[in-house]
Amino acid sequence: MKALHELTATEARALLGQGKISAEKLVHATLEYINEREPEIEAWVCLRPDLAIQQAKELDRQGSQGLLHGIPFGAKDIFDTRDFPTTFGSPIYAHNQPAIDAVHIALMKAAGGVLLGKTVTAEFATFKGGKTHNPQRHNHTPGGSSSGSAAAVGAHMVTLATGSQTAASVIRPASFCGVIGFKPTFGKISLGGVKSLSPSLDTLGCFTRSVGDAALGVAAMSGDHALADIAPLKKKPRIASTLTYDAKQASADAVAAVNHAALLAEDVWQKDVPQIDLPKIFSDMSEIQGRIMWSESARSFTFERENYPEQLSQQLRGLIKQGAQISYAQYSADLLRAEEARHVMHALLTDNYDVLISPAAVGEAPQGLTLTGDPIFSRVWTLMGLPSITLPLFQGSTGLPVGVQLVAARGRDAYLLSVADALMKAR
Amino acid sequence: MKALHELTATEARALLGQGKISAEKLVHATLEYINEREPEIEAWVCLRPDLAIQQAKELDRQGSQGLLHGIPFGAKDIFDTRDFPTTFGSPIYAHNQPAIDAVHIALMKAAGGVLLGKTVTAEFATFKGGKTHNPQRHNHTPGGSSSGSAAAVGAHMVTLATGSQTAASVIRPASFCGVIGFKPTFGKISLGGVKSLSPSLDTLGCFTRSVGDAALGVAAMSGDHALADIAPLKKKPRIASTLTYDAKQASADAVAAVNHAALLAEDVWQKDVPQIDLPKIFSDMSEIQGRIMWSESARSFTFERENYPEQLSQQLRGLIKQGAQISYAQYSADLLRAEEARHVMHALLTDNYDVLISPAAVGEAPQGLTLTGDPIFSRVWTLMGLPSITLPLFQGSTGLPVGVQLVAARGRDAYLLSVADALMKAR
Structure with a gap:
């Protein structure tokens, strides 16, 4: 048998269900391994081992019901938690102690999940890197903003x-760290108790090492429990690949990763996977995503800007200032254009293709911890509100992971997971 | 000159701008009048007169710039405030002190607004009435959930x-209290720092005594400052009235109010205002709104249900239980149907009419304080995400106010305000 901390959540669930392991043992083994690795990775802001063990014991006493019964998890420190300080990655909130768990965390705990602690986030889920190291190569960024x-x-x-993802904060760090990152359809998971950055874009998601676990995680976070059961595909999916209008920024590694995934899909389903260009309206959607994000962010950070300007990073202050200079008329026009593009995308992903394969990042994780990498390859998909998932299918030229991103039409989260699961199992 | 506390915000702005009054005097006069009336109305959860006076003095020193410079305001106690406890109308949070102002409150304060205190809300912005009395007749409800x-x-x-409004919590209490209630397009005002009830429906808005003030308030709350200037209409609006598929529940007063407003509009613009039926798809939209609201609410209150079940009112516990019984498949189907209806409504409000007149409530404010009145006549419009406004144009058979509700297409907030302003000025 695998070491307990190596089990996927799905594997652990099965063993817990059969009474072969206890929640207490699983949580204990996980905490021990964290103890071992944390000094080199620095993924956590805080942990409460005693509380976690106590909750696991209580779950063992109660017996199993919930979807996440006994499964330990970590939560990005941008989410309110009653039992842990919530810093939002900012010195302003170093001692902030919310009274309530964010809605999705309450749902995960009600489903039996055991919250171990808070993980490092870039400042307010934006760009300034935290202390965390890439587990594959320690002097490289893990990506952000969900770094920890x-x-x-x-x-x-x-x-x-x-x-959480507003530009690329789930998809890109997953690619850099060689794991699954799943961001469901916009609006699928409640933003209650989440520090707001850009309300038209903010979307929650999760990191796992298997597609089944990503399904399980988002099922619990959203309350859509049926999502946990990945259904086999009834017919061959219509898949295409696209490098988007930002193709110029894709490294050879990113292009190779997309081609590799397309070939894998052709192999699995014995069906052509053409490379396509996106419709013309998408030519400036990355730019529009950026403007909407910073226009809304400038408003979202009004409290901090007014009360603690000197405790915001210089980089963030600059971006807020830039955002405040975008006129409301421009912002409104951008929202309308994005809505128009959503209709075009919906038609493309209903009439022509089920899933698109696209880069998850511009390439391997860059060196250094101050920057978290370019979000360019998720901007369009986040703006469209599509479910998207990073699959760690490729290695770059220096040996670091390079993921690919799969997207599907809004609301087709379950379908996307089915395709992703088949691809991961076939690699 | 009017007594200072009787000035509308727009009038006060003009006098402040001309240096004829100071913010300190305005805030002081407002606080004095609150002192006088509060014992009979009980609209406030807490007030901080000293802090308000201090802020007003500071604003007087700085001189005028902001949209709300020196204007005192109250905030529903469902919004996080750094300087006031935030109870959400629940004993669970009697001592809850957030570290951050909700985004819209930070925007109002940054625009020079002076927050006096928190106003009474029904429990978690749902149905259980608070202590507040209707100012027109004290043993009647002011409506809810934005009662105070x-x-x-x-x-x-x-x-x-x-x-805030999830079903009818701005439009209905405005009707019951004889004031303007303005709820802009869904998504117009950030929900950051707002206790989440039903994320697909929750919308912020404001109460005022003039349409100009409603424009000013939402301009500051949203950051869309151009909204503050109400533009005259360039051509006659296409207006229709409708009693919706819930017509059976409209009292004679509500029907008379709608007819009165339609006649007024015909008089103002010398143009027919037909009474129309809504397209067929709207026949069950009120029911769908209710199911979406309670399905999402059941998830939103997971933390409270798990940790403090005995401190939730029996009524709310019942509704949460009911909501939890709605299947996710039903909920998803309801969301899709609502989206379909939004397209039908958008076509109607683009191709055929600019504004619809509809009841704001079933009639006059009912007697007693435990119930806050039926939300039925806002369910559809909230679900559609339309900007809507209550105009206090009519008196019911027992002499209490009966408002009418005007709605326009999503995003046409400024247009709706122009029509509303013309009607109020013509009455």
């Missing part, structure tokens, strides 16, 4: 960790 | 107060 969650799962410290 | 804000404005204790 991606690194913790990549280092096998925990099997499930939550994140 | 509507009553405070109705009693002239404050000229601007904020609210």
Whole structure:
């Protein structure tokens, strides 16, 4: 048998269900392994081992019911938690102690999940890197803004960790750390108790080491429990690949990863996977995503800007200032254009293809911890509100992981998971 | 000159701009009048007169810039505030002190608004009435869930107060208290720092005594400052009235109010205002709104249900239980149907009419304080995400106010305000 901390959540569930392991033992083994790896990875802001063990014991006493019964998990420190301080990656909130768990965390705990602690986030889920190291190569970024969650799962410290994405903060760190990152359809998971950045874009998701676990995680986070059961596909999916209008920014590694995934899909389903260009309206959607994000962010950070300007990083202050200069008329026009593009995308992903394969990041994780990498290859998909998933299918030229991103039409989360699962099992 | 506390925000702005009054005097006069009326109305959860005076003095020193410079306002106690406890109308949070102002409150304060205190809300912005009395007749409900804000404005204790609406919590209390209630397009005002009830429906808005003030309030709350300037209409609006598929529940007063407003519009623009039926798809939209609301609420209150079940009212516990019994498949199907209906509504409100007139409530405010009145006549419009406004144009058979509700297409907030302003000025 695998070491307990190496079990996927799905595997652990089965063993817990059969009474072969206890929640207490699983949580204990996980905490021990965290102890071992944390000094080199620095994925956590805080942990409460005693509380976790106590909750696991209580779950063992109660017996199993919930979807996450006895499964330990980590939560990005941008989410309110009653039992842990919530810093949002900012010195302003170093001692902030919310009274309530964010809605998705309450749902995970009600489903039996055991929250071990909070994971490192870039400042307010934006760009300034934290202390966390890439588990594959320590002097490289794990990506951001969900840095700690991606690194913790990549280092096998925990099997499930939550994140949020406004530009690329789930998809890209998953790619950099060689794990699964799943961001469901916009609106699928409640934003209650989540520090707001850009309300038109903010979406929660999770990091795991298997597609089954990603399904399980988002099923619990959203309350859509049926999502946990990945259904086999009834017919061959219509898949295409696209490098989007930002193709110029894709490294050879990113292009090779997409081609590799397309070939794998052709092999699995014996069906052509053409490379396509996106419709013309998408030519400036990355730019529009950026403007909407910073226009909304400038408003979202009004409290911090007014009360603690000197405790915001210089980089973030600059971006807020830039965002505040975008006129409301421009912002409104951008929202309308994005809505128009959503209709075009919906038609493409209903009439022509079921799934698109696209880069998850511009390439391997860059060196250094101050920057978290370019979000360019998720901007369009996040703006469209599509479910998207990073699959760690490829290795780059220096040996670091390079993921690919799969997307499907809004609301087709279950379908996307089915395709992703088949691809991961076939690699 | 009017007494200072009787000034609308727009009037006060002009006098402040001309240096004829100071923010300190305005805030002081407002607080004095609150002192006088509060014992009979009980609209406030807490007030901080000293802090408000101090902020007003500081604003006087700085001189005027912001949209709400020196304007006192109240905030529904469902919104996080750094300087006031935030109870959500629940004993669970009697001592809850957030570290951050909700985004819209930070925007209002940054625009120079002076937050006086928190206003009474029904438990978690749902149905259980608070202590507040209807200013028009004290043994009648002010409506809910934004009870304190509507009553405070109705009693002239404050000229601007904020609210939120998931079913009818702005439109209905405005009707009951004889004031303007304006709920802009869904998504217009950030929900950051707002206790989440039903994320697909929750929308913020405000109460005022003039349409100009409603425009000013939402301009500050959203950051869309151009909204503050109400533009004259360039051509005659296409207006229709409708009693919706819930017509059976409209009292004679509600029907008379709609007819009165339609006649007024015909008089103003010398143009026919036909009474129409809504397209067939709307026949079950009120029911769908209710199911979406309670399905999402059941998830939103997971933390409270798990940790403090005995401190939830029996009524709310019942509703949460009911919500939890709605299957996720039903909920998903309801969301899709609502989206379909939004397209039908958008076509109707683009191709055929600019504004619809509809009841704001079933009739006059009912007697007693335990119930806050039936939300039926806002369910459809909230679900559609339309901007809507209550105009206090009519008196019911026992002399209490009966408002009408005007709605326009999503995003046409400014247009709706122009029509509403013309009607209010013509009455």
